[in-house]
Amino acid sequence: MTAGLTVDEALALARQLGIERGDAQTLVAHLTGQSRAWLITHGDTRVPGVEVALRRLADGEPLAHLTGWQPFHGLLLQVTAATLIPRPDTEALVDWALELLAALPDEPAVVDLGTGSGAIALAIKAACPRARVTAVDLSVEALAVARANGERLGLPVDWHHGSWFKPLAGRRFDLVVSNPPYIAGDDPHLPALRHEPITALTPGGDGLADLKALIDAAPQHLLPDGWLLLEHGWDQADAVAQHLAQRGFAEASLRRDLAGRARASGGRWQD
Template identity: 55%
Template sequence: MSASTVDGALAGARGAGLDRLDAQLLLGAVLGRERSWLIAHGDDALAPGQAEHFDALVARRSAGEPVAYLLGRQDFHGLTLQVSPAVLVPRPDTETLVDWALELLATELAGTAAPRVLDLGTGSGAIALALKHRCPRADLTAVDASPEALAVAEANAGTLGLALALLPGHWWTPVAGRHFDLVVSNPPYIAGDDHHLDALQHEPLLALTPDGDGLDSLREIVAGASAHLRDGSWLLLEHGHDQARDVQALLAAAGLHQVGTRRDLGGNERCTGGRWRQATR
């Protein structure tokens, strides 16, 4: 399908089923140009190698590979993060969790000099790095069961010059005996038989589903929370659009107070959190 001009290449990509933005982002990456340049240079010729490179990316995108994997990067909460197929592509919905955590750091935890913050299931490091970026006084620890994901998070922390303590292991296990002021997590929460998994086959299954009804990781994180929260600490969890009631019930049953839910940009109930208070006599 190799086209000889910028406009011809973009038209070919649209014909192969790509939307306009994806086609522009991929061609921009091949040519090392911004989207605005492409718009102003529609008649410019592509070198044969560039056209072939673009065709290969278009074919992979048509087969369902996320644009972020093809570009090797994704923007999240004002940061550009390196991503690979070892990590979930950070989603705009997750910025809801970051915004809520930043709000708590600026209000409830404003008087804490170096609030201890834990990100469970950090993947690319998206949440932890966004928090450290916007709240440099926070002391960030991030856990993931995938060594490959932790390598991506470590690379991102290095590139961005943001300090994170990265620990491998299963949920709370690597932080046994430690307490935090704020715990955040976007764990896998898609049910094992959810048809949406078919469209996500390029992303790691470990990041997407704990199998079963989708709630097992959330149950495990909530069950371990009281051993790691101080009096007054917060636990904030991202979940599926139809899981808010279940997560509220889990938090309340575990003894958390001030349980509430926030909506994402699409209006879906996306994050539920609560505050740990020691029982008073």
Template identity: 55%
Template sequence: MSEPLPPTTLTCAQALTAARALGLERLDAQLLLLHALGKPGADRAWLLTHDTMPLPQETARWFQELNLRRAAGEPLAYLVGSKEFFGLELQVDGRVLVPRPDTETLVEWALQQLAQAGMPASARVLDLGTGSGAIALALKKSRPVIDVTAVDASSDALAVAAANARQHQLPVHFLQSNWFENVSGLFNLIVSNPPYVADADPHLPALRHEPLQALTAGKDGLSDLRQIIDQAPTYLQPQGWLLLEHGYDQARAVRELLEQRGFAEVQSRADLAGIPRCSGGRWPDPAAGTGSQTAG
């Protein structure tokens, strides 16, 4: 076994300065250096107390490679191999989208619905297009008694999600299915963060490192949302809820689709930036004779 290469003259502080010169954000540079050093991202204070420490040559070379990849637009989460979402550290790579903070809005809304009177404690929940498993695992972690099924058309994505479930010891059912194609049974709550970017959206080049099939959905970005809204009632218990994430400018269109399909209490929820990020509605109980209506 070969001996490790001797340290370089490049210190931690100098390495971070070089990364900033490439255009990297300070936090990104720090997290990449910690990753190259084999230290957790929470150890940023360690860098301050070891700013004059010379880097091993292997570390310096790897850090430089990571910097160049980040400067070229590769997501930080792919480079370090993980992303925190709703208090869970999730493994992510190029097989799945990087979980976004905006999606926590959908999780919070889903948890509010699960806490409503009339919702069974062991509610059945379906997560369509689970990707890394972020939504499904966040819900299961927050409410362990619910029964969660996570669906994705991609076997690669399901492998990532299943690994995350094992890591956090969260029992979730995983199913390969193109939306509802292989789904059976009725659910009290269906949640989804489907593709909603238009095929010609000018922001797509900035997302080139992430799986395209998990991003785009036709000319207007609504193709998958239309399909989910159209088919969801077949799989919802009476009074069950469908909650959907969508683009920043799609709330009105999604609400209209929900109303046209017959959902009641149709409404939207804003993210932390005040942008309507999610829309959803309740599937009425035909026996109760309730009609569609829109909430604020």
């Protein structure tokens, strides 16, 4: 006797567990190795392991961790428990970076700090192949995932292990981008993110420590008229803009995410 619920039984269980239908279909399709459309005509096919997977999803484990993949800016990226799951809101940061790069000649130098799965660095390289992209992460495990994503996608990035700018002594860039940890240490949403690396989510305190550290250090690694772009929390835009101005950045501005919330701030360095 073949173990496992059928496709129809699995989708019925997902409804009982309160799982969004699209997420349930994606998970069941992943476990069958088929498309979501295939499920419609194969409702009596048994799917080993699907009940356990659905209950893990209902318990808050991210869908991306259960499938091992997450789409981002037109790319399909491998993710693991060692990496932050790329969010659609971060695409606003990538789009802003690409707008700035489009105005630069030759081969602009870009660095993505705290690259995680490599999402930002790879999205920029994919959309702007002439850019020379560097990426840094403190986690050896995350960097291995990012490197593997780059190799699989055929996107050359210069990967470095280390904390922020430390592996980049003496190097300067046209553009520095980062989605650093910025959630406040007492944020009530943190428990729901327990399956992702805590160090990629929060620096503790008010969540501004890494943002301020990057703003303070960036001028030493920016070419004249180079830009620093940072993702941050919806309620941190004023604090980030103030720190950019205090450090001497010009043209401080922000971009909003899909929900219209302030999501990224940046400024131009005039050396």
